[in-house]
Amino acid sequence: MSEPTLLVLDAEPLPRLGQLTGRARVLHADESTLAEQLPLADVLLVWDFSSHAVRHAWPGEGPRPRWVHTASAGADHLLCPELVESDTVVTNARGIFDQPIAEYVAGLVLSFAKELPRTWELQRAHRWQHRETQRVGGTRACVVGSGPIGQAIARTLKALGIQVAIVGRTPRTGIHGPDDLDRLLARADWVVSVAPLTEETRGMFDARRFDVMSPSARFINVGRGQLVVEADLVAALEKRWIAGAALDVFEEEPLPADSPLWEVPGLFVSPHMSGDIVGWRDELAVQFLDLYERWAAGKPLSNVIDKKRGYVPGH
Amino acid sequence: MSEPTLLVLDAEPLPRLGQLTGRARVLHADESTLAEQLPLADVLLVWDFSSHAVRHAWPGEGPRPRWVHTASAGADHLLCPELVESDTVVTNARGIFDQPIAEYVAGLVLSFAKELPRTWELQRAHRWQHRETQRVGGTRACVVGSGPIGQAIARTLKALGIQVAIVGRTPRTGIHGPDDLDRLLARADWVVSVAPLTEETRGMFDARRFDVMSPSARFINVGRGQLVVEADLVAALEKRWIAGAALDVFEEEPLPADSPLWEVPGLFVSPHMSGDIVGWRDELAVQFLDLYERWAAGKPLSNVIDKKRGYVPGH
Numbered sequence: 001m002s003e004p005t006l007l008v009l010d011a012e013p014l015p016r017l018g019q020l021t022g023r024a025r026v027l028h029a030d031e032s033t034l035a036e037q038l039p040l041a042d043v044l045l046v047w048d049f050s051s052h053a054v055r056h057a058w059p060g061e062g063p064r065p066r067w068v069h070t071a072s073a074g075a076d077h078l079l080c081p082e083l084v085e086s087d088t089v090v091t092n093a094r095g096i097f098d099q100p101i102a103e104y105v106a107g108l109v110l111s112f113a114k115e116l117p118r119t120w121e122l123q124r125a126h127r128w129q130h131r132e133t134q135r136v137g138g139t140r141a142c143v144v145g146s147g148p149i150g151q152a153i154a155r156t157l158k159a160l161g162i163q164v165a166i167v168g169r170t171p172r173t174g175i176h177g178p179d180d181l182d183r184l185l186a187r188a189d190w191v192v193s194v195a196p197l198t199e200e201t202r203g204m205f206d207a208r209r210f211d212v213m214s215p216s217a218r219f220i221n222v223g224r225g226q227l228v229v230e231a232d233l234v235a236a237l238e239k240r241w242i243a244g245a246a247l248d249v250f251e252e253e254p255l256p257a258d259s260p261l262w263e264v265p266g267l268f269v270s271p272h273m274s275g276d277i278v279g280w281r282d283e284l285a286v287q288f289l290d291l292y293e294r295w296a297a298g299k300p301l302s303n304v305i306d307k308k309r310g311y312v313p314g315h
Numbered sequence: 316m317s318e319p320t321l322l323v324l325d326a327e328p329l330p331r332l333g334q335l336t337g338r339a340r341v342l343h344a345d346e347s348t349l350a351e352q353l354p355l356a357d358v359l360l361v362w363d364f365s366s367h368a369v370r371h372a373w374p375g376e377g378p379r380p381r382w383v384h385t386a387s388a389g390a391d392h393l394l395c396p397e398l399v400e401s402d403t404v405v406t407n408a409r410g411i412f413d414q415p416i417a418e419y420v421a422g423l424v425l426s427f428a429k430e431l432p433r434t435w436e437l438q439r440a441h442r443w444q445h446r447e448t449q450r451v452g453g454t455r456a457c458v459v460g461s462g463p464i465g466q467a468i469a470r471t472l473k474a475l476g477i478q479v480a481i482v483g484r485t486p487r488t489g490i491h492g493p494d495d496l497d498r499l500l501a502r503a504d505w506v507v508s509v510a511p512l513t514e515e516t517r518g519m520f521d522a523r524r525f526d527v528m529s530p531s532a533r534f535i536n537v538g539r540g541q542l543v544v545e546a547d548l549v550a551a552l553e554k555r556w557i558a559g560a561a562l563d564v565f566e567e568e569p570l571p572a573d574s575p576l577w578e579v580p581g582l583f584v585s586p587h588m589s590g591d592i593v594g595w596r597d598e599l600a601v602q603f604l605d606l607y608e609r610w611a612a613g614k615p616l617s618n619v620i621d622k623k624r625g626y627v628p629g630h
Contacts, residue, residue, distance in 0.1 A: 106425055110421055113422070119583075120583070123585075128569035130586045131588060133419075133591070134592060276446075278450070
């Protein structure tokens with residue numbers, strides 16, 4: 001039996017690839033060569049998860065990979081109609097980012113509550129200015145997104161004494177459905193956006209939803225930039241419909257240096273890094289190699305995405 | 316029976332004082348009048364807990380308050396030898412600051428781990444600079460101080476997946492004694508100083524102790540400024556003996572505008588506010604009024620300080 005061909009779409013090097021010696025023929029693609037190389041591959045590893053090239057290069061007919069793995073939680077950057085309709089299996093990096101993103105969100109919540117950015121500003125001015133800040137315990141959060149990252153965020157915020165409601169697409173035990181969303185947004189001190197990007201969630205945080213929120217609410221997006229209508233968020237902050245926001249993801253990434261978002265009062269901007277802890281690339285590589293082993297042995301894969309929904313369905 | 320005389324050392328107004336109408340004769344003192352008023356008082360309420368005036372004004376002999384309450388966790392600003400030797404009971408604000416300070420410390424830990432200050436700096440420069448940051452779960456903390464605030468900090472850090480060791484004066488279940496301190500400091504990613512200020516703890520964080528710590532450790536002081544030899548901390552940061560520090564308390568408060576501490580790289584300066592949430596003064600007033608009711612009814616007081624040790628002994 002000949003070795004399967006693994007095509008790696010990479011911008012950054014993939015660690016541990018040597019472990020596949022003798023078990024896969026490894027080819028490397030970049031965005032410009034992807035279309036011509038895809039028909040040669042049994043497996044596609046989307047290591048450069050910021051690329052949208054797969055959507056454009058996916059072959060409509062003829063030979064194509066039987067399995068695509070993306071080293072990311074979201075799969076919206078891959079899922080063109082031809083891939084969705086095909087029998088190709090798509091898997092994601094479920095699990096790797098859960099706890100790091102949850103910690104990041106907890107850090108943002110506490111920074112808002114304790115006014116740490118203001119204290120840093122006063123330090124630069126050598127100003128001793130005592131203020132009273134907010135107790136976090138007993139406040140309310142609404143986490144929009146019921147996948148493993150949303151659930152890790154909920155667990156971590158609960159551990160800080162916050163009352164947390166989770167909203168998902170399908171109501172089930174411990175998860176509210178979309179019908180409850182506006183009611184929950186209205187009473188939340190913290191709104192955390194971590195839903196997968198689908199046609200249903202695109203632009204879901206718009207002027208109407210910010211208007212529903214409490215004037216003391218803080219909004220945090222660690223999902224996908226396109227979940228938020230950025231112009232509406234900026235207007236909501238300017239009109240004081242909400243008290244503050246933190247965006248780790250944006251409609252356009254990297255955020256251009258001349259974007260007005262950098263300067264919006266009450267808005268904290270970070271460069272899509274909430275889940276990226278030291279060692280994360282290695283964890284992603286180990287996860288892929290484990291999946292590869294199962295695949296090569298003909299065992300069923302885990303982390304399989306429901307391509308129509310755009311995410312790994314929950315329980 | 317005539318009403319007891321309550322003397323209030325206050326700079327800020329005390330809420331809810333009207334509740335004592337008909338149950339206490341209330342006098343107000345400031346630092347300049349305290350010495351002459353103390354002999355007239357049955358009860359002294361140290362509402363201005365930043366004042367050290369009691370230490371100087373306490374009468375050596377003759378009439379004096381039978382009970383002193385301080386609206387603070389620490390009592391080091393009161394305890395002169397004459398007060399320690401007297402039969403006057405001293406109580407503190409045990410309980411009020413526990414959860415707020417624990418949340419504040421958690422916010423600092425997460426801000427350090429996730430490099431939030433650096434991200435704010437980059438935002439001001441409109442720079443998109445992705446970095447890998449630190450996972451908090453699985454790291455190690457050493458909390459120095461085993462009172463209710465130290466224990467609340469430990470609980471909160473544990474809830475974030477941090478392995479926590481507590482060090483107190485007296486080893487007991489779940490609390491290490493002073494003999495373990497250096498060993499625990501050496502392996503801690505986070506060192507939290509929240510011990511009461513006593514002759515044994517004064518200056519305990521000095522050059523030798525910073526040298527023992529890991530080069531990747533961050534040091535957080537939310538106890539008393541005098542627990543730390545500030546010059547030694549600055550040197551330790553400059554020599555990279557430790558990776559960062561946050562001070563909420565200082566040898567001299569307010570920190571003078573020309574203090575070099577404002578500008579030390581890697582040092583976060585905040586104005587003694589870690590426990591002061593919105594509504595804290597009201598909580599402190601309610602707590603005192605509850606204690607006053609017990610005292611007036613002849614019932615035993617809670618929150619009684621062991622004046623020789625300088626804090627409320629633990630269990």
